[in-house]
Amino acid sequence: MNSKPAILYVDDEEANLLLFRVSFEGEREVLVANSPEEGLQKLAENRGRIRAVISDMHMPVMNGVEFIEKAQETINDIPYYILSGYAFNTEIDQALKQKTIQKFFTKPFDRDEIETHLKNPNSI
Template identity: 45%
Template sequence: MIQHPDITVLYLDDEKDNLFVFKANFNRKFEVITTLSPNDALHELDLHHDEIIVVISDMRMPDMNGVEFIKRAKAKYKNIFYYILTGYGHNEEIEEAIEDKLIEKYFTKPFDALEIEKAILDATSHLRRN
């Protein structure tokens, strides 16, 4: 049973192993949708934007980086909480995305599941009925 079935998280990463680890960590907490490419993630948003409340994107991907993807997604779907997950740490582009309120915050790989869960629950606390 999912602890917070009213929270759907879309996680985008170009590495299948990372998608597996993310889903294994969070599929009992939230509804989780995973995608391997920014275009697939945009398609999932088009299909499920009424359910998706949180989007977490890898930063470095071949076709489009995480900030570029979030700019495209947020232009269409503003009422979603966006985050970056990166294996490369803080950089100027991430800092600008935070300052411009494009993303809520960023997480580093390997991720701390409790940190991500807390951020999601804090951001969505006004939406939950628990």
């Protein structure tokens, strides 16, 4: 059993999953899923271990905010974040205002910025 805190990263592009895993493994366990459906499955299977979820915004079938709304039906007491190469939009703005997500990060991501929020989800 891994004693490091686990985070889940959901993105439909394999290269992004690899880059994220390589960037964050070490201090924490990084679980990855290449679709929202797989993300929901990993969340359910690792319910007690996952401390935060980061999701891409633009994916087939459902977008990141839709995935997070579904994920929060399973676990609603951890922080959720969007990481996207696309511009900030009204759906993301609404998700922030409704506290569905804690923060919106842009690609290419700043590892230190994300790490700061993972360590202290309430930081601005």
